[in-house]
Amino acid sequence: MLNNWLVKLTNQLVKSSRLKAGGRRRRGPANGHSRERIFAAATAEFAARGFAGASVDRIAATAHLNKAMIYYHFRSKAGLYREILRDMFGAVGARVSAIASSDLPPTDKVRQFVQAIALEAEARPHFPPIWFREVAEGGTHLDPATLGDMLGILRSVSTIVGEGVRAGRFKPINPLLVHAGIVAPVLLFFATTGIRRRIERAGLRGAAQIDRDEMVAHIQRVAVGLLEGRIA
Amino acid sequence: MLNNWLVKLTNQLVKSSRLKAGGRRRRGPANGHSRERIFAAATAEFAARGFAGASVDRIAATAHLNKAMIYYHFRSKAGLYREILRDMFGAVGARVSAIASSDLPPTDKVRQFVQAIALEAEARPHFPPIWFREVAEGGTHLDPATLGDMLGILRSVSTIVGEGVRAGRFKPINPLLVHAGIVAPVLLFFATTGIRRRIERAGLRGAAQIDRDEMVAHIQRVAVGLLEGRIA
DNA sequence: GTCTATAAATAGATAGAC
DNA sequence: GTCTATCTATTTATAGAC
Numbered sequence: 001m002l003n004n005w006l007v008k009l010t011n012q013l014v015k016s017s018r019l020k021a022g023g024r025r026r027r028g029p030a031n032g033h034s035r036e037r038i039f040a041a042a043t044a045e046f047a048a049r050g051f052a053g054a055s056v057d058r059i060a061a062t063a064h065l066n067k068a069m070i071y072y073h074f075r076s077k078a079g080l081y082r083e084i085l086r087d088m089f090g091a092v093g094a095r096v097s098a099i100a101s102s103d104l105p106p107t108d109k110v111r112q113f114v115q116a117i118a119l120e121a122e123a124r125p126h127f128p129p130i131w132f133r134e135v136a137e138g139g140t141h142l143d144p145a146t147l148g149d150m151l152g153i154l155r156s157v158s159t160i161v162g163e164g165v166r167a168g169r170f171k172p173i174n175p176l177l178v179h180a181g182i183v184a185p186v187l188l189f190f191a192t193t194g195i196r197r198r199i200e201r202a203g204l205r206g207a208a209q210i211d212r213d214e215m216v217a218h219i220q221r222v223a224v225g226l227l228e229g230r231i232a
Numbered sequence: 233m234l235n236n237w238l239v240k241l242t243n244q245l246v247k248s249s250r251l252k253a254g255g256r257r258r259r260g261p262a263n264g265h266s267r268e269r270i271f272a273a274a275t276a277e278f279a280a281r282g283f284a285g286a287s288v289d290r291i292a293a294t295a296h297l298n299k300a301m302i303y304y305h306f307r308s309k310a311g312l313y314r315e316i317l318r319d320m321f322g323a324v325g326a327r328v329s330a331i332a333s334s335d336l337p338p339t340d341k342v343r344q345f346v347q348a349i350a351l352e353a354e355a356r357p358h359f360p361p362i363w364f365r366e367v368a369e370g371g372t373h374l375d376p377a378t379l380g381d382m383l384g385i386l387r388s389v390s391t392i393v394g395e396g397v398r399a400g401r402f403k404p405i406n407p408l409l410v411h412a413g414i415v416a417p418v419l420l421f422f423a424t425t426g427i428r429r430r431i432e433r434a435g436l437r438g439a440a441q442i443d444r445d446e447m448v449a450h451i452q453r454v455a456v457g458l459l460e461g462r463i464a
Numbered sequence: 465g466t467c468t469a470t471a472a473a474t475a476g477a478t479a480g481a482c
Numbered sequence: 483g484t485c486t487a488t489c490t491a492t493t494t495a496t497a498g499a500c
Contacts, residue, residue: 231454
């Protein structure tokens with residue numbers, strides 16, 4: 001199967017706080033990990049194939065149980081996906097919010113924000129693909145709660161920028177432009193790791209060898225330079 | 233139906249050169265526009281729902297003919313999608329290549345490149361969503377030919393940057409970072425027009441009111457500033 | 465070139481036993 | 483909590499008449 005690496009990677013992480021709090025409380029004994037196994041398998045499946053392309057049968061097979069269990073734990077395919085989205089945006093939002101409300105100087109907050117997006121993308125390999133798919137979808141699947149989480153991220157950027165402006169260190173730039181200039185390229189970097197190797201082999205030297213830290217430093221430099229007005 | 237605007241918009245454009253040259257030559261008379269109608273309908277459908285989510289039945293209905301015609305003109309759903317991809321990346325690649333091989337100074341070429349991506353996104357509303365979906369997919373659908381078209385775009389950026397460096401006007405920055413810093417935010421802008429309105433209503437002022445030209449000017453400034461080394 | 469009819473596989477979802 | 487079996491709708495794709 002294609003994208004099998006995603007399955008493996010995802011299976012050994014994602015223990016977000018919301019995982020257990022999200023659904024109904026577990027009562028019985030049994031193995032007890034079935035919900036988590038479904039969640040992990042579904043995350044990989046949705047990332048690799050998208051909501052429409054994902055198959056409940058395949059998720060069940062990957063999770064090593066039957067699909068009736070999926071409908072038992074989550075109410076529908078859409079419900080399952082919704083929980084994954086919330087978990088994802090919730091985690092990113094929390095991390096970013098912590099940075100915004102810290103007492104670092106604005107410039108450091110910007111650098112930390114860039115780093116946070118990169119860290120989150122590495123910790124959750126499904127984050128970049130799912131993010132790109134949701135953008136393409138135009139927010140179709142986004143229930144109000146998830147939209148709220150997304151909004152939180154934007155609000156954090158807005159807070160950081162506003163703070164820098166009031167402190168006289170930043171130029172007043174629309175936070176959405178700042179956000180776009182950071183998040184889109186960073187996630188693109190992680191989402192294209194695979195293709196970049198093909199591109200490299202196809203003849204464009206230097207495509208595959210971009211270093212992760214180099215890339216983060218680059219975006220940090222651009223974002224800070226932009227906000228501090230060192231760009232005409 | 234959701235995303236109906238896409239159908240309408242797409243129906244009245246896309247007369248790319250490759251449209252007729254791509255498949256077998258038309259022989260018979262008849263209405264004769266069936267192939268184009270399928271192409272337009274499919275483009276909108278794939279943009280709105282992705283490859284897996286797209287339905288051949290729906291494409292046929294939108295194109296006002298039966299689905300046997302789709303298999304007659306294109307050999308399969310995948311074949312149809314492949315042609316759309318080639319048409320899209322081919323058009324963007326051509327426009328960008330023309331800029332790279334013009335005799336403008338490097339700085340102007342960069343500005344023109346940014347403008348070109350924006351123009352292409354406006355002329356083809358399906359370009360941003362499909363681009364985002366392909367990124368998420370990790371290039372799964374990309375046959376060698378289409379990959380070649382994509383590579384052409386990167387090569388153009390590489391050419392422009394290299395030229396500027398040799399002329400002593402640009403700092404040597406990895407072309408992929410330049411490409412990512414331009415294409416990703418610009419396409420994000422166009423892909424999120426709808427959500428931005430929701431975000432605005434949800435309380436983040438200034439989200440929906442970003443002007444198109446303002447945004448292009450912003451990205452141009454950042455890209456040029458970066459390449460000319462006016463960022464520490 | 466265009467159609468109808470249909471094959472054949474797979475989809476999401478549920479019933480009901482244990 | 484976990485399973486098997488199954489219902490129903492929808493999917494891509496083809497056969498064959500005109």
